[in-house]
Amino acid sequence: MHNSMNRREMLVMSAGAVAAAMLPSSLHAYPVADSDEARLRAWSAALRSVGMNRRAVPLGPRAIRVGELAIGTPYEPFTLEAYIKAGGDPKDLEPLTLSLT
Numbered sequence: 001m002h003n004s005m006n007r008r009e010m011l012v013m014s015a016g017a018v019a020a021a022m023l024p025s026s027l028h029a030y031p032v033a034d035s036d037e038a039r040l041r042a043w044s045a046a047l048r049s050v051g052m053n054r055r056a057v058p059l060g061p062r063a064i065r066v067g068e069l070a071i072g073t074p075y076e077p078f079t080l081e082a083y084i085k086a087g088g089d090p091k092d093l094e095p096l097t098l099s100l101t
Helices: 007-021 034-049 059-069 079-085
Strands: none
Touching: 007 059, 034 059
């Protein structure tokens, strides 16, 4: 069975990932690449500069702004298949793989 994600779902997931990445670094389970961290800091600053960090701002506009920041970022398909080939169990929770670069 192939579950695809539409653009809106991808943007909502991206906005959530950016929000989660803004948590204190002590909460990160895995090291983050320097280039990803630099880009995340730039995105976070851009979002804060236009007030997107306020709780009063609905999720939709936040997700759209994150999507705009991601324009030009290459998409890597088939990460779930790579996870399974590497020995991952498709019945378990797939680890979130996020690269901003």
